[in-house]
Amino acid sequence: MSILEAETHIITQTAPEIETKELMLDLKNLKKVYPTPKGEYVVLEDLNLQIMKEEFVTIIGHSGCGKTTMLSMIAGLNEITGGSISVLGKPIKGPGPDRGVIFQAPSLMPWMTSLQNVLLGVNQVFPHATKAQRNDIAKYYLQKVGLEDAFHKKASDLSQGMQQRVGIARAFAIKPKVLLLDEPFGMLDSLTRGELQDILIEIWNKEKITAVMITHDVDEAIFLADRVVMMTSGPKAKIGDVLEIDFERPRTRKTVLEHDDYYRYRKHLIDFLEH
Amino acid sequence: MKQSVTVSKSEEAKWLEGIKVVLSKLQFKTPTFNLKKIIVPVISIVAFIGIWYLGAEALRQREINFRVEKALTDQGQAAANALQACFASNESTCQTNTLPSPTQVWASVITLVNDYYVVKQDKLDFKNKTAAVNAKRIAAGKAPIVYTGRASFVDIVIRSLKTVFAGFLLAFFIAVPIGIVIGLSPTLRNAINWFIQIFKPVSPVVWYLLVFMIVKTLLIGTSSDNSFLISFISVGLCAMWATLVNTAVGVSTVDKDYINVAKVLKLGQLQKIFKIILPSSLPLIFTGLRITLSVAWMVLIAIELLAQSPGLGTFVWEEFQNGSSESNSKIIVAMFVIGIIGFLLDRFMLTIQNMVSFNKSEGI
Ligand SMILES: Nc1ncnc2c1ncn2[C@@H]1O[C@H](COP(=O)(O)OP(=O)(O)OP(=O)(O)O)[C@@H](O)[C@H]1O
Ligand SMILES: [Mg+2]
Numbered sequence: 001m002s003i004l005e006a007e008t009h010i011i012t013q014t015a016p017e018i019e020t021k022e023l024m025l026d027l028k029n030l031k032k033v034y035p036t037p038k039g040e041y042v043v044l045e046d047l048n049l050q051i052m053k054e055e056f057v058t059i060i061g062h063s064g065c066g067k068t069t070m071l072s073m074i075a076g077l078n079e080i081t082g083g084s085i086s087v088l089g090k091p092i093k094g095p096g097p098d099r100g101v102i103f104q105a106p107s108l109m110p111w112m113t114s115l116q117n118v119l120l121g122v123n124q125v126f127p128h129a130t131k132a133q134r135n136d137i138a139k140y141y142l143q144k145v146g147l148e149d150a151f152h153k154k155a156s157d158l159s160q161g162m163q164q165r166v167g168i169a170r171a172f173a174i175k176p177k178v179l180l181l182d183e184p185f186g187m188l189d190s191l192t193r194g195e196l197q198d199i200l201i202e203i204w205n206k207e208k209i210t211a212v213m214i215t216h217d218v219d220e221a222i223f224l225a226d227r228v229v230m231m232t233s234g235p236k237a238k239i240g241d242v243l244e245i246d247f248e249r250p251r252t253r254k255t256v257l258e259h260d261d262y263y264r265y266r267k268h269l270i271d272f273l274e275h
Numbered sequence: 276m277k278q279s280v281t282v283s284k285s286e287e288a289k290w291l292e293g294i295k296v297v298l299s300k301l302q303f304k305t306p307t308f309n310l311k312k313i314i315v316p317v318i319s320i321v322a323f324i325g326i327w328y329l330g331a332e333a334l335r336q337r338e339i340n341f342r343v344e345k346a347l348t349d350q351g352q353a354a355a356n357a358l359q360a361c362f363a364s365n366e367s368t369c370q371t372n373t374l375p376s377p378t379q380v381w382a383s384v385i386t387l388v389n390d391y392y393v394v395k396q397d398k399l400d401f402k403n404k405t406a407a408v409n410a411k412r413i414a415a416g417k418a419p420i421v422y423t424g425r426a427s428f429v430d431i432v433i434r435s436l437k438t439v440f441a442g443f444l445l446a447f448f449i450a451v452p453i454g455i456v457i458g459l460s461p462t463l464r465n466a467i468n469w470f471i472q473i474f475k476p477v478s479p480v481v482w483y484l485l486v487f488m489i490v491k492t493l494l495i496g497t498s499s500d501n502s503f504l505i506s507f508i509s510v511g512l513c514a515m516w517a518t519l520v521n522t523a524v525g526v527s528t529v530d531k532d533y534i535n536v537a538k539v540l541k542l543g544q545l546q547k548i549f550k551i552i553l554p555s556s557l558p559l560i561f562t563g564l565r566i567t568l569s570v571a572w573m574v575l576i577a578i579e580l581l582a583q584s585p586g587l588g589t590f591v592w593e594e595f596q597n598g599s600s601e602s603n604s605k606i607i608v609a610m611f612v613i614g615i616i617g618f619l620l621d622r623f624m625l626t627i628q629n630m631v632s633f634n635k636s637e638g639i
Contacts, residue, residue: 077535095538107532110633111554120550124540156633174540 024088024210025051025074025178031082032069043069045236047083049229051178054208058221060269061231061240067214070231071182074212075101087177097125100176100209102184106163110156114147114166115139117155121174141169145199161192165199172203179204181213185220193217194253197224205250218269223256228265230272241272324377331376338371370600375607383604387428394427426585432612435575435586438503439620442510442571443564450515450567451560454522455553464523475516479574483509483581502584509578514571521563525556558632565624572617587613 030047033040043066051057061067072078074085076095085092087099108117118138126134142151145165155163164184171179184200185193201224204211215221221228225245232240245265247256256262339362347355361369375383401422409419426434457464486509494501529552537547579588591609594602 075535075539077538095535096541097539099539101535101539103532103535105532107530107536109533109536109551109554111557120536120542121540124542124546154633 022053022088023050024053024055025049025212026086026089027070027074027083028086029083030070030073030080030085032066032073032078033081042236043234045238047238049239051210051212053210056204056211056224056226057213057229058225058227059212059214059229059231060216060218060221060273061237062233062273063216065231065234066237067231068182071101071180071212071214074178075099075180077101097121097174098177100171100174100179102164102167102171102179102181104183104186106155106160106167108155108158108163108166108170110154113152113154114142114158114162114169115151117166118142118170118173121170125174137173138169141173141203142166144172144203145169161188161196164188164196168196168200168203172207172209175207176209179209179211181211183214183216186216193220198253200224201251218266218273221269222262222265223251223253228269230269243268328377331374331379334373335371335376338373372598372600372603375600375604379600379604380607383601383608386601387605387608391427391429394425394430397424398422428590428608431586431590432616434503434584435579435588436616438507438579438584438586439510439568439571439575441503441507442514442575443568445508445511446515446518446567446571447564449511450518450563451522454519454560454563455526455548458523458526458556459548459552461527464527471516471519475520477513479509479513479577480581482513482574483578485509486512487582502582506575506578506582506584506586509582510571510575513574513578514567517566517570518560518563521559521566522556525559525563526552529555558628561624561628561631565621565628568624569617569621572613572620576613 027047027049030044030049031042032044033042035041047070059067059070069078073080074092076092076099092099108114109120112120115135115138118141119134122134122138126137129137139148139151142148145168147162147165147169150158150162155166158166164187167184185196188196197220213224215224222245228243228245229239230241230243231237243265246261247259339359343355343359343362346358358369362371401424405420412419453467457467483505486505490501490505490508494504533551533555537551542550575586576588576591578584579586580592581588583589587609591606594605594609
């Protein structure tokens with residue numbers, strides 16, 4: 001019952017529907033230079049990317065091309081060398097809870113329980129809510145990722161997959177405008193990965209948060225995304241190509257795989273990566 | 276031939292199986308594992324005592340031979356014979372002054388235990404005797420008369436434990452906060468690093484002298500006994516470095532992912548320190564505290580000795596000055612007590628250390 005209350009509570013918290021084509025994230029002429037002992041290394045140059053509100057974008061590209069660099073710059077964890085990044089028209093200033101991050105490693109605090117880990121963010125973002133309300137929010141999301149039996153388990157006692165579930169709950173629970181995911185399922189076995197993709201897309205369908213996700217997995221990229229963004233190989237990487245995925249939502253793995261366009265999309269991506 | 280061996284082996288296995296079943300029904304654990312754990316140390320302890328006994332005996336014989344020889348050349352055959360007989364009779368006037376044998380040490384253990392009861396009785400008598408007087412003194416607003424007689428071995432050990440705990444607490448309250456502060460600030464770390472590197476290897480004797488100079492001057496004009504104060508401060512200062520360094524390292528090397536989480540959530544500075552940095556460096560801090568406690572216990576003896584603080588250090592030194600065979604045994608008893616207490620303290624800290632560490636790898 002309290003879960004139901006939490007749900008309505010959360011729904012009233014989300015902003016009312018605005019026209020869907022609003023520009024959420026705007027990367028303009030983005031440039032990143034790393035100083036190295038052998039001189040400057042230009043990772044990204046003239047990178048332009050627009051991401052609309054409520055869009056799910058996946059990013060693929062060769063290893064080392066600068067995907068993580070770009071994502072951490074959006075998160076504000078990595079300094080911008082040139083160009084700009086704006087969220088809803090405002091240039092970003094450092095990191096903040098409006099841009100939630102799910103890292104490749106779950107990076108939970110191992111000494112805290114899963115509930116405490118989620119509460120760490122919730123307490124910060126909803127400082128005026130009562131303790132019970134904050135607990136409800138945290139529990140609601142933990143329950144959404146299937147951890148209703150593990151509220152009070154220490155993070156260090158959870159399996160890798162369960163830890164990443166907590167990571168997902170923690171990220172959604174702070175109600176970010178943009179969710180940034182850096183190969184969140186890269187470390188998991190394929191079965192667990194499938195489960196977590198389903199969970200992720202289910203919560204995302206409900207919350208409609210703008211999502212940017214890096215992946216190495218072409219099938220994952222197609223299954224989750226409205227658009228797949230392909231990055232050219234570094235140095236001086238930029239956006240090479242963008243592929244619109246026109247499958248209806250909600251999707252299931254089965255309908256996607258059986259869709260006529262699926263193999264066309266897949267071929268497009270693989271051709272790009274292998275060119 | 277081979278056939279028969281394998282048959283008998285499998286039969287043996289069956290037997291073992293049968294015994295195990297019976298034992299498990301009797302709610303015993305399978306004994307083989309535990310037996311090994313008990314028997315091996317017992318054998319090594321027996322061997323140790325045996326070697327000790329033989330060594331002590333050889334040393335004693337060497338001393339006797341030398342002294343008899345000397346009597347022979349200085350005083351003639353009769354005196355030498357008398358001395359030989361005297362040593363053989365093991366009288367108290369003819370004792371050797373060398374490494375005591377296990378039996379002598381055991382005798383000293385019993386002496387010390389008995390002595391404890393004697394002193395306890397003394398204290399009780401003293402208390403009864405002075406009860407009336409003290410009641411009057413307290414009523415008159417004067418300090419009561421306290422027992423200042425001989426201390427028992429137990430009192431001495433307790434004194435040493437008190438000193439080491441006071442020193443440990445001092446080390447804790449100095450090293451942990453400073454470690455946190457310099458762990459958080461690279462600038463401060465650079466500023467203080469030379470200081471740490473120079474003072475870390477300074478020996479306990481020098482620490483004692485330094486503390487002595489300062490405390491003596493600070494307490495100038497007062498007549499109270501400051502040996503406890505001086506010794507625990509010296510112990511603390513000497514032992515705190517491991518905790519200081521470990522805390523600083525723990526705080527300054529928090530996993531980058533955790534720091535990123537704190538940044539994304541925009542945790543305030545205090546929240547970041549108390550919710551993320553400190554918990555994540557607890558295991559290292561406790562490793563440091565464990566080293567600090569064992570160092571504190573180790574340097575305690577030398578420092579007590581110098582400070583004339585009536586603990587184990589002074590006990591050992593006074594017995595050594597005494598120079599009798601009995602004193603040598605008491606020194607060995609003290610040595611074992613020091614070793615055992617040190618071991619127990621370390622185990623205690625290890626338990627705590629394992630409790631706070633979140634990756635379940637066990638330390639040694
Ligand atoms: N802090 C740094 N200093 C210098 N060079 C760096 C730094 N971080 C990354 N690089 C370099 O920048 C390039 C891009 O790195 P990045 O981690 O963004 O790649 P990526 O696309 O995420 O790779 P992967 O797919 O393997 O995760 C790499 O060549 C890397 O070696
Ligand atoms: Mg990467």
